[in-house]
Amino acid sequence: MTGLGATTPLGGDVPSTWAALLAGVSSVHTLDNTWAEDYxxxxxxxxxxxxxxxxxxxxxxxxRADPSAQYALVAAREAWADAGLGPRPGGVVDPERLAVVMGSGIGGIQTMLxxxxxxxxxxxxxxxxxxxxxxxPNSASAQVGIDLGARAGAHATVSACASGAEALVLGARLIRAGFADVVVAGGAEAAIHPLTLGSFGKMQALSTRREAPETASRPYCVTRDGFVMGEGAGALVLESAEHAQARGARIWAWLVGAGSASDAYDVAPPDPSGQGQLRAMRQALAEAGPAAARVAHVNAHATATPAGDGIEARAIVDALAEALGSREAALQVPVSATKSMTGHLLGAAGAVESIFAVLALRDRLAPPTTNIVELDPAIECSVVRDSPRPLPAGPIAALNNAFGFGGHNMALVFDSA
Amino acid sequence: MAHEANDVFDGLKEIIVDETGLADDAVTGEKSFSDDLLIDSLSMMTIVTLAEDKFGVEIPDDAVKDLATVQDAVDFIVGASA
Structure with missing residues (x-):
């Protein structure tokens, strides 16, 4: 991975977002409109x-672009510049070896409505x-593909809140299968609208903590009552080792494992057994080879729904127990739930949180999980609370999860550069 | 409501500049939409839709193909609003 780009509720780019995240800033606020009263x-x-x-x-x-595609353009351009690939379109990359994978959970809903x-x-x-x-829904992918001059394919992954992570899974596979040397992969979402707030609300998936919105996103807390909607985009430049090394690129981290599995259980809630999530993590960790044994940080999906956080936490412990050789070791790995600060960026979440996992490896800091009033005793993981936790020196790896309505489970393993 | 040709030109120019990002002074009456301003058919339809809205006129699809220059469009709108 040679380039990172994002626009999020915490900042207009990666450095400002990461600084706010480490500082434990909440980006959640009461909307400046009358939607709640009107609807x-x-x-x-x-x-x-x-x-x-x-x-x-x-x-x-x-x-000329839906807000979701606008956010994708902002993130992709930052990632492209960060990777030092030269002037757009094309830069130093053979356009026929350059692909784009840009996912969205909901697509151009504001334009449509x-x-x-x-x-x-x-x-x-x-x-x-x-x-x-x-x-x-392929609008963001098409816009970014045109902007960067990508001629090896412009794909759109659509798997609800796993879309951004699925983009990285597909991007890694495109490179490994030899279809591209460079893939700009990520996700974008711009779906904050009365229709989505109302519909997620009807599912009882959203927090209703109107009296304290800035602390409403409470992953792993006993008082958690649902997720908080966010918006934004994240993009990462994936590059084959040969291509990156040939041009002397700075390497942020290696994407060494990409897992994907589906629940075949329900269109909304995850399989309560967590088996689908576990299969995705196992697959990613198996592909990661020796890096699996040095996983030292997890950026969890943890959206703050009452059921979801616990199912994932159990699956994380099971997966890491296998990878690290013991349950005791698995229970020591610092787990961060960054949606406590960003809200849930839906189809962008997997990409933005992969960036967080990569930066955690770079800076050796696991970001905090804020707003935990009382840690849910059912969560056995070592949750990083309140302030960042240092990660060990030397080669380490990080795991990022993203799951979507419909039972789409993605897991990614990053190895330190 | 009848429109003055000058007002229509100014309003249309604003729409064209907004749609294309061209410089203000690049848009003059004799310029051809397709050859000089490089406006493609979808952009032209966008401009027509916005102009219909702005001037309260209807520009039928089969009339659009006869609007070669900016002045042609100004004349059509002035005529349609007379």
Whole structure:
């Protein structure tokens, strides 16, 4: 991995996001609108972008892209520049060896709903011609592919809240199978809207802690009551070892294991046995080879739903017990739930949290999990609370999980550079 | 409501600049949408849709192909609003 880029509720780029994360900043706030009153929402708070995409992109780019694709462009350009790949499009990469995988959980929902309002209220003649290319779920992937000049394929992974992590799984496999030398992979989401807040609320998946929104996202806490919606994008430059070494690239970390498994259980809640999640972790750890035995940090999916956090925590301990050789060793590995500060970026979460895992390896610091009033005794993992925890020197690895409605389970293992 | 040609030109120029990112002074009456301003058919439809909205006129699809230059569009809108 040679490049990182993000725009999140904590910051408009990777350095500002990471600094806020280590400082334990909450990005969750009451929304500056009347949606809750107008529509009877149980949740009137979310984690919105710190830096508006319109402040970074040109007016024409903003007009021609759904917000999700705008965020993807911001993140992908930062990752591209961070990797030192040269001027866009193309740079030093053979365009036919350059691919993009950009996932989204929900896609261009704001464009779609605005366009439906237009049709209903003013008739089809008033629709804008770019409506379909803006609302389609591959829109972010297409926009980034054009921007970077990627001709080896522009793919869109769609697996709800696992989309951004699935992009990395697919990206790693494209490189390993020889279809590309460089893949810009990540996820983007811009879905904070009364419809999604209302629907997630109806599933009782969202926190309703309206009196204290900044501490509402409480993974692993006994008082957790659901996730908090966020938005943003993350992108990572994956590069074959040969390509990166040939150009003398700075390497942030190695993506050594990518696992994917499906529950075949339910369209919403995860399989309570956690077997699907465990299979994804096992697969990633098996592919990681010797790095599996040095996993020293986990960035967990942990969205703060009452059921989900516990299922994952048990699966993490089981997976690490196998990889590290003992349950005792597994129970020592520091686990961070960074959604406590960013909120849940849905289809962008897996990409943004992979960036956090990579930075944790770089800086040897596991970020904190904030807002735990009382740790749920059912969580056996060694949860990093309140302030960052130092990680050991020498070669270490990190595990990142991302799971999505529909039973999509992704696990990624990163090895220190 | 009748529109003055000058007002229509200014309003249309604003839409074109907004859509394309062209410099303000690049948009003049004699410029061809496709050859000079390099506006493709979807961008042209976007401009037409926004112009219909702004000036309260209808520009039928089969009239759009006859709007070669910016001045052609100004004339059409002034005529349609007369």
């Amino acid at each position: 009877g929402l149980t949740c009137d708070f979310a984690a919105t972008l710190k830096t508006a995409a319109a402040a970074v992109l040109t007016r024409q780019e903003v007009r 605005d366009a439906w309002d237009t049709v209903r209220e003013r008739g089809a003649r008033r629709l804008m011609p770019l409506t379909v290319p803006m609302l389609m």
